Amino acid sequence: MSCEGAGRIRITRWLEDDPYPRAEVEPWPDEPDERVLPLSALNEVQVRIENLLRRVATAQQVRLPRRWSIATGLPSGAEKRLYALASRVPMGQADRYAVLAAPTLEKRVSALNDAVDTVNAMLDFRESDR
Numbered sequence: 001m002s003c004e005g006a007g008r009i010r011i012t013r014w015l016e017d018d019p020y021p022r023a024e025v026e027p028w029p030d031e032p033d034e035r036v037l038p039l040s041a042l043n044e045v046q047v048r049i050e051n052l053l054r055r056v057a058t059a060q061q062v063r064l065p066r067r068w069s070i071a072t073g074l075p076s077g078a079e080k081r082l083y084a085l086a087s088r089v090p091m092g093q094a095d096r097y098a099v100l101a102a103p104t105l106e107k108r109v110s111a112l113n114d115a116v117d118t119v120n121a122m123l124d125f126r127e128s129d130r
Contacts, residue, residue, distance in 0.1 A: 033105070
């Protein structure tokens with residue numbers, strides 16, 4: 001099954017987990033922001049993520065196809081593209097939450113860049129340990 005959200009929601013109260021986790025939620029719209037995110041900001045984080053994934057593949061001795069690109073299959077529209085890019089980063093729960101909770105698109109791009117930095121730092125640490 002595949003589904004796509006129409007907007008962000010915030011959990012206001014957890015309900016009993018019977019028979020599965022349930023919650024009361026409310027819409028979680030972005031904060032007003034008159035600035036338009038430049039396309040270059042998304043392009044830059046996309047390049048950083050592609051480089052990160054190449055690095056992860058190398059560390060795991062996985063060979064990527066010669067013409068592999070993270071851009072394949074990315075949706076149009078800044079918001080959807082950002083979430084698609086974020087879904088490809090092997091980040092931890094705290095970084096994932098930071099991206100989701102950021103109040104504007106610009107701040108979500110910043111949080112995603114921070115997550116890429118964190119994964120790169122983890123790779124640096126692993127490489128220095130060898």
